[in-house]
Amino acid sequence: MNKAELVEALTARLGDKKAATAALDAVLQEIQNAVTKGDRVAITGFGVFEKRVRAARTARNPRTGEAVKVKKTSVPAFRPGAGFRELVAAGKVPKAAAAKKTAAAKKTAAAAPAKTTARSTAAKSTAAKSTATKATATKATATKAATKTATKAATKTAPARKTAAKTTRAASSAPAKRATTARATTAAAAPAKATTTRSRAAATKTTRAAKKA
Amino acid sequence: MNKAELVEALTARLGDKKAATAALDAVLQEIQNAVTKGDRVAITGFGVFEKRVRAARTARNPRTGEAVKVKKTSVPAFRPGAGFRELVAAGKVPKAAAAKKTAAAKKTAAAAPAKTTARSTAAKSTAAKSTATKATATKATATKAATKTATKAATKTAPARKTAAKTTRAASSAPAKRATTARATTAAAAPAKATTTRSRAAATKTTRAAKKA
């Protein structure tokens, strides 16, 4: 399906061809602008368009095999939302969807046994405020911000895995639901390994933090 | 920027809020439908939405470390077009773009020295018709379809690299432009290696072919 066909399809929904063209164009333009400015365009159920920064690296010319230096750059990226994903995974449109009758049809997937009950436990009880992990409480909603910060800072409560090799890991807690354990909040995990594997986590984190500001 | 904000921005362009909402919704719906059906939605300058088939594989539960089997699935994917990419790389909107004044500003990049002249040469001279590579001349525009088919079938003319290890590669042809060489049209390349590395090329090809049919 090319642009022309898409416009045609839109015309069927909107009624007017010119309007359809304009609409499509407008949408695309807006998304491009936003992403270019570094904004994240999040459309629930569809997906998220975002600017992704790619660090400088040494790629390789597949033809000659020689290494080439690729300097830092930014590229637009799209991450499909849950709805879109499972729609495509299903392979076929639910039933309608082509029609403007809405319906949507909510089928989701498996039912949740009985997890919700034992919601947040360890987190709350353990720490209360602590000194914030570093860049967390930035804009702090003031209200109940404390709670969340606590959760994140609670880290050291349950070591679980983290730096520990594959051995300790399994033992620390049963697969399915590892007891209380609050997942390691990076900050604590960082100091150890680092360079060895491939510091991806660090980079990612930085980006995220920046965006929040 | 969330959906609401996007609609707001669109309203500025289209004038009517309801229309904006409808338009956005229509566009998203259409794209989802098309992709779900397996169609590729190509919008020049913006990008391409497509359904990507992911083969079954063994992933790993990052929490417990245990390996989990992920069965074959399809996910929606988006590949930004050249225009969008360089726009984002530049980091800032060209000048206008927010305005509906169009303008667009065509700057492109380097000027074309003198390529257009020597367009199709090798292709034409080499083969004339041949028996079509298999699924190429399907809908055949009848007119000059022969030319294209020929090119693809011309494969074996210049073996070049292919199965050859990294050694031969470099020698086969000078870095920049490896003589006439028509890139191996897979069909010929397939028989050799296969399983060793990771038959990605094959898979890709298959997909492509299927789509064309």
Next chain:
DNA sequence: CAGACGTGAACAAAGCAGAGCTCGTCGAAG
């Protein structure tokens, strides 16, 4: 108020980069 999204970690797979050459698609003119 229901539910999608963000976050994180480890390992394996998917993707990406550069460059030539052709085709498809867009814009313009007759």
Next chain:
DNA sequence: CTTCGACGAGCTCTGCTTTGTTCACGTCTG
């Protein structure tokens, strides 16, 4: 409306980079 001109895009190679996956929980969107 039809045809031509121009340009964006696909294909393909190898090896390194980036993404996906699980799972739980808070937050915010719709």
